[in-house]
Amino acid sequence: MARNAARGNNEMSGKGDQDSVDSHNPTVPGGHSDPADSPIKEGVVAEGEGGTPTEAKRVGSEQGVTATQIRGPAERTDLVAQREARPQSSSRDKMRASRETESVCVLPNGTVGKPYSEDISKLFLKSDGIVDCEIEGIEDSGLILNMDDRRIEGVPQRAGDYALVLKYRYRDMIDPRRFFERRLSVTINPEPRSLWKDLPSDRNDLYWKTDSESSAILGEKHLIAASRRGRSHAHEGRFRDDAFRTTFLDSSGWYIAAVADGAGSAKYSRKGSEIACESVTRGLVEKINLDFGEPFQELLAGFKNDHEDIKRKRIGDLLYAVLGSSVFEAYKDIQTEAKNNDARISDYATTLLVALCKKYDFGWFVASYWVGDGAIGIYQKGSPIRIMGEPDGGEFAGQTRFLTTAEIWEAKEIYRRLRFEITNDFTALVLMTDGVSDHRFQTDSELRTVEKWDEFWNELSTAVNFDRSDREADKKLLDWLDFWSPGNHDDRTLAILC
Amino acid sequence: MRRLPVYLLLDTSGSMKGEPIESVRVGLQTMVSTLRQDPFALETVYMSVITFDKEAKVLTPLTDIENFHVPDILTPESGPTHLGAALELLCERVDMEVRRNAAEQKGDWRPLLFVMTDGRPSDIRKYSEMIPEVRRRGFQRIVACAAGARAREEDLKGLTNDVVCLDTTDSATFKQFFQWVSESVSTGSVGMGAGSGMVLPPPPPEVRVVT
Numbered sequence: 001m002a003r004n005a006a007r008g009n010n011e012m013s014g015k016g017d018q019d020s021v022d023s024h025n026p027t028v029p030g031g032h033s034d035p036a037d038s039p040i041k042e043g044v045v046a047e048g049e050g051g052t053p054t055e056a057k058r059v060g061s062e063q064g065v066t067a068t069q070i071r072g073p074a075e076r077t078d079l080v081a082q083r084e085a086r087p088q089s090s091s092r093d094k095m096r097a098s099r100e101t102e103s104v105c106v107l108p109n110g111t112v113g114k115p116y117s118e119d120i121s122k123l124f125l126k127s128d129g130i131v132d133c134e135i136e137g138i139e140d141s142g143l144i145l146n147m148d149d150r151r152i153e154g155v156p157q158r159a160g161d162y163a164l165v166l167k168y169r170y171r172d173m174i175d176p177r178r179f180f181e182r183r184l185s186v187t188i189n190p191e192p193r194s195l196w197k198d199l200p201s202d203r204n205d206l207y208w209k210t211d212s213e214s215s216a217i218l219g220e221k222h223l224i225a226a227s228r229r230g231r232s233h234a235h236e237g238r239f240r241d242d243a244f245r246t247t248f249l250d251s252s253g254w255y256i257a258a259v260a261d262g263a264g265s266a267k268y269s270r271k272g273s274e275i276a277c278e279s280v281t282r283g284l285v286e287k288i289n290l291d292f293g294e295p296f297q298e299l300l301a302g303f304k305n306d307h308e309d310i311k312r313k314r315i316g317d318l319l320y321a322v323l324g325s326s327v328f329e330a331y332k333d334i335q336t337e338a339k340n341n342d343a344r345i346s347d348y349a350t351t352l353l354v355a356l357c358k359k360y361d362f363g364w365f366v367a368s369y370w371v372g373d374g375a376i377g378i379y380q381k382g383s384p385i386r387i388m389g390e391p392d393g394g395e396f397a398g399q400t401r402f403l404t405t406a407e408i409w410e411a412k413e414i415y416r417r418l419r420f421e422i423t424n425d426f427t428a429l430v431l432m433t434d435g436v437s438d439h440r441f442q443t444d445s446e447l448r449t450v451e452k453w454d455e456f457w458n459e460l461s462t463a464v465n466f467d468r469s470d471r472e473a474d475k476k477l478l479d480w481l482d483f484w485s486p487g488n489h490d491d492r493t494l495a496i497l498c
Numbered sequence: 499m500r501r502l503p504v505y506l507l508l509d510t511s512g513s514m515k516g517e518p519i520e521s522v523r524v525g526l527q528t529m530v531s532t533l534r535q536d537p538f539a540l541e542t543v544y545m546s547v548i549t550f551d552k553e554a555k556v557l558t559p560l561t562d563i564e565n566f567h568v569p570d571i572l573t574p575e576s577g578p579t580h581l582g583a584a585l586e587l588l589c590e591r592v593d594m595e596v597r598r599n600a601a602e603q604k605g606d607w608r609p610l611l612f613v614m615t616d617g618r619p620s621d622i623r624k625y626s627e628m629i630p631e632v633r634r635r636g637f638q639r640i641v642a643c644a645a646g647a648r649a650r651e652e653d654l655k656g657l658t659n660d661v662v663c664l665d666t667t668d669s670a671t672f673k674q675f676f677q678w679v680s681e682s683v684s685t686g687s688v689g690m691g692a693g694s695g696m697v698l699p700p701p702p703p704e705v706r707v708v709t
Binding site for chain 2: 108109161187193196232235395398438442443445486487488489
């Protein structure tokens with residue numbers, strides 16, 4: 001980053017320091033212009049032209065900013081005024097600069113593209129009668145000095161650390177060659193978006209996969225899904241760790257959706273998430289038609305009429321046999337892959353969120369299994385949101401459980417993660433990885449707040465037309481997933497049945 | 499948004515006076531400028547500077563990189579090195595500033611800690627007492643740096659396994675050190691954005707890893 005050259009003109013300011021500041025306060029070294037060389041002096045007392053002492057006191061603000069505040073009345077000394085013409089630069093070598101204080105005033109940082117406006121009226125010892133005010137070193141930043149409002153303002157154009165020198169005179173200064181100068185510094189941050197790179201991932205890698213994918217299954221309800229590589233991965237040319245699979249079984253009317261988020265710390269997690277989605281879907285396709293036939297339908301219908309515990313338990317047992325064991329098969333498949341590739345199963349660590357759904361006469365049946373972060377929710381406009389489990393979160397961000405963790409395979413743990421609902425209808429059944437849920441729902445409590453879901457759904461259904469049989473719906477969903485959210489740049493995957 | 503809190507504990511005892519502390523300040527300046535160029539760090543990293551000599555002081559509370567200003571660092575003429583007191587202050591600050599996941603609150607990424615000293619802790623008893631306390635604060639990584647000939651690596655080994663060593667306290671060496679720290683923070687922040695843990699990048703020749 002370029003330092004701007006306007007920092008201190010020793011030749012010019014040195015003499016002035018000698019003349020005015022030093023003579024009153026011998027502790028201030030003359031001619032020091034670089035803040036790195038010159039520790040800031042506290043309570044430098046400078047005198048105005050008319051001999052009225054004014055006090056400048058340095059204070060440290062909460063943010064560690066070295067701000068300078070002027071304390072005490074800045075008495076206007078009514079001497080001769082308005083007789084000095086603006087000095088010509090050719091006569092500058094004869095001019096004498098003084099500093100009202102030695103300290104460098106550090107202005108708050110700005111950011112490229114973000115409007116900036118900072119009041120600098122406090123920098124002047126006297127509030128009135130400032131003439132010939134100019135600033136050096138600001139040109140490249142895109143900021144300007146607005147002396148009408150005593151502000152430094154504008155929309156910053158170029159990032160960098162700028163050293164500025166403010167030069168000004170008071171109208172009542174007798175000697176036309178004298179002026180004050182004040183050193184300031186301001187840092188302009190780059191616009192974060194401009195810094196992100198989009199590097200391709202290595203196509204020759206054993207487990208390469210596309211940076212994004214999407215799919216749409218259109219029917220009575222549409223099953224739309226999309227997944228895209230996060231900026232944090234794109235920035236380093238790494239792979240998308242998220243995956244999804246969606247299926248509709250024509251013969252039986254079952255919808256199946258699976259999304260998974262491979263752990264960033266695990267080297268083959270992109271494959272883990274892929275296997276998880278594929279295997280669980282395959283297992284479900286095999287078992288659903290066998291086990292979820294007529295008797296299952298009667299059981300569900302019975303439960304709908306009467307929420308008996310015994311019926312709940314029987315449904316739970318059947319889900320365990322169908323969904324629980326399909327998930328376990330996914331685990332076994334990952335284990336096999338790890339063995340074949342001479343790796344550890346934890347190298348394939350992934351979350352997994354699965355939902356299956358079918359319409360019966362008595363309503364929609366939705367069942368789910370969920371391990372890790374992200375979310376599964378049944379959203380019905382105007383009704384409370386139904387979240388199909390608990391996100392596995394730790395004390396800090398990024399701590400979660402994975403499909404590849406051995407302890408989730410105790411029967412009790414499997415049951416805990418299975419959920420089902422029978423509902424007359426719903427606006428959308430949504431499965432998402434934490435790349436989406438982290439941004440949309442900041443906390444677990446927000447995840448259970450229907451207003452947050454209303455906002456989410458309004459935004460989503462504006463961007464993607466789910467009502468009509470829009471052939472481009474999945475592409476639009478993929479575009480929507482590119483939303484900008486500071487600090488949230490993980491892979492993002494959404495599967496929606498609506 | 500999830501933040502990545504980074505705590506810097508810097509020795510400002512009398513022996514750091516002059517070139518060493520000036521070099522630290524310049525190094526810190528370079529580090530912040532580097533982090534500003536990293537999109538993930540710019541959005542996620544929150545940094546705090548705590549100094550210690552005969553007393554421990556928060557020079558900069560946890561502040562995002564966008565608004566961060568490198569503070570002025572002052573050193574006394576001489577006096578003890580109260581690293582223990584600094585760790586105690588650190589624990590207080592972490593409890594106050596770092597967010598943990600809760601129903602109503604989004605947790606931060608696990609914080610990082612970098613400690614730099616050119617001597618040995620004068621309050622050795624307090625120092626030993628504070629080590630388990632620091633451990634309880636959930637730091638994902640603690641890097642301790644023994645700078646110069648007087649620093650004792652063994653003392654720092656109690657605090658963390660990641661001890662590095664600088665042979666001199668001149669500006670070139672500190673520059674390398676802080677560059678390495680900013681690389682570490684960058685890797686950490688990008689890694690965490692992708693949900694992975696933190697791997698320290700290989701240090702430059704001036705920064706020797708103590709094994």
